[in-house]
Amino acid sequence: MTEPQPPDFVLHHYDGSPFSEKLRLILGFKGLAWATVKVPVIMPKPDVTALTGGYRKTPIAQVGADVYCDTALIARVIDRLAPTPALYPAGAPLAPLLAQWADSTLFWTVIPYTMQPAGLSAIFAGVAPEVVKAFAADRAPFTAGLRRQTPADAAANLARHLAALDAQLADGRAWLFGDNASIADFSVAHCLWYVRRAPPVAGILAPHAHLARWLDRITALGHGRFTPMSSTAAIALAQSSTPLAPVAVQAGLGFDAGTAVTVTPTDYGLDPSAGTLVGLSEDEVVIRRTDERAGTVHVHFPRAGFQIKPQEHA
Numbered sequence: 516m517t518e519p520q521p522p523d524f525v526l527h528h529y530d531g532s533p534f535s536e537k538l539r540l541i542l543g544f545k546g547l548a549w550a551t552v553k554v555p556v557i558m559p560k561p562d563v564t565a566l567t568g569g570y571r572k573t574p575i576a577q578v579g580a581d582v583y584c585d586t587a588l589i590a591r592v593i594d595r596l597a598p599t600p601a602l603y604p605a606g607a608p609l610a611p612l613l614a615q616w617a618d619s620t621l622f623w624t625v626i627p628y629t630m631q632p633a634g635l636s637a638i639f640a641g642v643a644p645e646v647v648k649a650f651a652a653d654r655a656p657f658t659a660g661l662r663r664q665t666p667a668d669a670a671a672n673l674a675r676h677l678a679a680l681d682a683q684l685a686d687g688r689a690w691l692f693g694d695n696a697s698i699a700d701f702s703v704a705h706c707l708w709y710v711r712r713a714p715p716v717a718g719i720l721a722p723h724a725h726l727a728r729w730l731d732r733i734t735a736l737g738h739g740r741f742t743p744m745s746s747t748a749a750i751a752l753a754q755s756s757t758p759l760a761p762v763a764v765q766a767g768l769g770f771d772a773g774t775a776v777t778v779t780p781t782d783y784g785l786d787p788s789a790g791t792l793v794g795l796s797e798d799e800v801v802i803r804r805t806d807e808r809a810g811t812v813h814v815h816f817p818r819a820g821f822q823i824k825p826q827e828h829a
């Protein structure tokens with residue numbers, strides 16, 4: 516009898532992470548089988564950075580020795596693995612733009628709104644005070660470059676955003692762009708999912724019945740079929756695999772194949788990943804790096820929202 520093989524797609528995530536929920540719901544929408552690796556909520560995360568080379572945000576994804584950072588890219592990878600139902604339907608060309616707005620503006624309105632004292636106690640109910648303290652100490656430098664909205668500003672902005680989203684659904688459509696779900700639905704949903712997790716502040720959703728029904732519809736998609744995997748097994752999987760996703764450095768985009776570079780987010784969590792440039796297009800940047808434990812991996816990032824820099828020679 517042969518051992519059952521783990522699913523190809525591995526998601527490294529934790530339960531309370533909104534961006535992870537975005538991908539879990541997309542995996543549910545696609546009905547995909549996936550392997551689930553739980554990661555720590557705060558640093559250190561040695562089994563994450565063994566794969567990424569420095570990037571520490573949650574979630575990341577892995578297919579063998581190909582490692583994918585940032586949900587904007589990971590969502591496209593899932594769509595390639597399981598093309599139907601489409602995540603980028605032809606009739607909704609603005610869906611990725613709305614998704615980008617939700618992943619940045621809406622997310623950074625929802626976080627300060629939900630993390631006001633009443634929401635914070637609900638999110639961290641039953642968690643030891645020293646753990647909450649450690650979380651705050653981890654996230655302060657992580658978000659140091661961001662100008663955080665006050666809870667009052669965030670409440671005012673969120674109320675306006677919710678009213679616009681509710682109005683978009685007022686004609687009875689099932690999804691934000693019509694009859695077909697799109698990436699925009701998942702990016703908005705993970706933000707509102709987070710607000711719902713904090714009942715003392717979730718009343719802000721109450722006036723918006725269309726939005727409430729839509730959020731119920733999207734959360735009912737579930738998370739697909741997943742089987743647990745340890746982070747050690749995930750690293751061993753990378754080690755025993757060869758990067759397979761095709762890569763090429765396109766000419767005219769400012770960098771040559773084989774250059775030693777760092778790739779770093781431009782918004783927050785500014786941890787660089789260093790490696791050799793092996794892939795570059797207007798959509799994606801890919802570095803090859805070799806890790807003591809994970810072996811040779813290709814780490815993929817979206818081009819948008821990341822800075823590529825030649826590594827300085829000492």
Ligand SMILES: N[C@@H](CCC(=O)N[C@@H](CS)C(=O)NCC(=O)O)C(=O)O
Pocket residue numbers: 531532533534535556557558571572573574584585586587618657784
């Ligand atoms: N642009 C990133 C944002 C990811 C993000 O901000 N994730 C949060 C959790 S939802 C995070 O990394 N928090 C710190 C951590 O988990 O270490 C993406 O789309 O994946």
